[in-house]
Amino acid sequence: xxxxxxxxxxxxxxxxxxxxxxxxxxxxxxxxxxxxxxxxxxxxxxxxxxxxxxxxxxxxxxxxxxxxxxxxxxxxxxxxxxxxxxxxxxxxxxxxxxxxxxxxxxxxxxxxxxxxxxxxxxxxxxxxxxxxxxxxxxxxxxxxxxxxxxxxxxxxxxxxxxxxxxxxxxxxxxxxxxxxxxxxxxxxxxxxxxxxxxxxxxxxxxxxxxxxxxxxxxxxxxxxxxxxxxxxxxxxxxx
Amino acid sequence: xxxxxxxxxxxxxxxxxxxxxxxxxxxxxxxxxxxxxxxxxxxxxxxxxxxxxxxxxxxxxxxxxxxxxxxxxxxxxxxxxxxxxxxxxxxxxxxxxxxxxxxxxxxxxxxxxxxxxxxxxxxxxxxxxxxxxxxxxxxxxxxxxxxxxxxx
Ligand SMILES: [Zn+2]
Numbered sequence: 001x002x003x004x005x006x007x008x009x010x011x012x013x014x015x016x017x018x019x020x021x022x023x024x025x026x027x028x029x030x031x032x033x034x035x036x037x038x039x040x041x042x043x044x045x046x047x048x049x050x051x052x053x054x055x056x057x058x059x060x061x062x063x064x065x066x067x068x069x070x071x072x073x074x075x076x077x078x079x080x081x082x083x084x085x086x087x088x089x090x091x092x093x094x095x096x097x098x099x100x101x102x103x104x105x106x107x108x109x110x111x112x113x114x115x116x117x118x119x120x121x122x123x124x125x126x127x128x129x130x131x132x133x134x135x136x137x138x139x140x141x142x143x144x145x146x147x148x149x150x151x152x153x154x155x156x157x158x159x160x161x162x163x164x165x166x167x168x169x170x171x172x173x174x175x176x177x178x179x180x181x182x183x184x185x186x187x188x189x190x191x192x193x194x195x196x197x198x199x200x201x202x203x204x205x206x207x208x209x210x211x212x213x214x215x216x217x218x219x220x221x222x223x224x225x226x227x228x229x230x231x232x233x234x235x236x237x238x239x
Numbered sequence: 240x241x242x243x244x245x246x247x248x249x250x251x252x253x254x255x256x257x258x259x260x261x262x263x264x265x266x267x268x269x270x271x272x273x274x275x276x277x278x279x280x281x282x283x284x285x286x287x288x289x290x291x292x293x294x295x296x297x298x299x300x301x302x303x304x305x306x307x308x309x310x311x312x313x314x315x316x317x318x319x320x321x322x323x324x325x326x327x328x329x330x331x332x333x334x335x336x337x338x339x340x341x342x343x344x345x346x347x348x349x350x351x352x353x354x355x356x357x358x359x360x361x362x363x364x365x366x367x368x369x370x371x372x373x374x375x376x377x378x379x380x381x382x383x384x385x386x387x388x389x390x391x
Contacts, residue, residue: 031317035366038314054251056339060288060317063339081320082313142256143378178256180381182289185374192367215382218375 016040018199019107023096023124024114025049025071027184028138028191030061032114033075035192037084041199046104047071048095058181098123110198111135112191118165125150125158129234134198134206138191141177145187145218147210149194155207156228157235164233186218240265246342250294263385268296268342270384273353276328277302281316281366282359284332285373286380288318290357291336291343293381298345299353304329316369355380 018041022029025047033043051059051066051074059071066074072091080086096104096115105111111133113124121137128135129152137148137158150157194205209224211217230236242250242261246268253259253267272295276283280303287298308323308331323331333345359376363369 031366031370034317035370038366053245053248057250057253057292057294058289060292060339063335064341065338078320081322083310083321176255178252178254178259180253180256180259180378181292182286182374182377182381185285185289185370185377189367189370189372189374192365192370196367215375215379218371218378 015196015199018042018109019044020110020112020195020199021046021104021108022112022114023047023104023120024116025075025091026055026114026116027058027179027181028114028140028188029071029112030059030075030078031185031188032112032138032191032195033079034061034082035188036195037079037082037088039192039196040088042088042107043079043090044104044106044108045072045075045089045091046094046096047075048093058179058184060181096120096123098127101127105131105133108133110195112195113137113139114191121158122162122165126234128152129157129159136191136194136198138187140183140187141179143180143183143215144213145183145190145211145221147187147190147194147221148208149198149206151198151203151206152235154203156226157232159234160229160232160236161209161224161226183218186212190221240269242268246294249340249342253293258382259385264294266384267294267381270295270355271297271299271351271353272355272357272380272384273299273301273349274357275302275359276300276304276306279359279362279372280312281369282361282363282373282376283357284312284316284318284328285369286357286359286377287332288335289374289377290380291332291340291345293377294340294342295381295384296343297351298343299349299351300329300332300345300347301349304347315364315366316373317366355383 021044051062061078070093132152139146210221212221305327
């Protein structure tokens, strides 16, 4: 999993003009934005939430003085303090939906779902397929993590695998199920690796769900391969 | 010792985990972890940030703790900012964690007796690799602290 090559100038140059939209500026959006900003990508950061004390055990980009501030504003400030040029950052204090894409999807070469809810994950997947823009769906809960890269027209999608959001009574998120912050670091690291692949047209890991459930599996995540489903409501023949 | 209302709020997403609870969180706050910065600095720094955020009460740093923060450190790990450049690792880390979690003490006092040791030997060169490796080691330490059998 650990790559011993220094990121080549060629990779950084090829990512310089790419724009990545990150939906969610919390526990995954923070470290993912650190990694992609270091690759010189342009970032669009979206989140309508504000920083709370209960975020600080896992959302390492924030500090006590950020409590009550919009997460997007606080994250942008942290990135700028890390030396990222403010011209590369756009931020929107909105909840991304299919109805307000004019506000957040503009110019995207890749969409990353770093949200904490299934509704948004399915929305990002469906928009990605409809707009033919690759996406990465990331999630984590308790000690588990999942990452799926979708390339419309080339791989199956999130909906091919999971069909539809689970019913409300079965849904846990970090607020109700809990989370160990270090799990987010691992998911974010894998997500940045896969984002780099997608942005350089390397499809090695695309269309395969990376899943880990415990410490051992973080070292070698389970790789769940699946076919595109012809009856998928997002990407199938009949969609 | 009991958790204060502020600590219950801060660590609420830990406390509701079945394997952690209030007892596990108290174990984290009481824990002393020795972190060796002489190898794999970027991943070790990631692990330190996640251990401190999780409420591991005392982190003893050894190795290059007085090494000044460089641009390269910012580009390959997650904990420093431009205004840290030139200050020592331990000063910059203490400043960061004081600003985010006052429950944590960062020290280079090696006379304390650590309960756990964080030693990472594989070198990483990118933030993403440091996140994965540092996250794995932090998770391993946290898991072993919360699952010990003796009372906190
Ligand atoms: Zn599909």
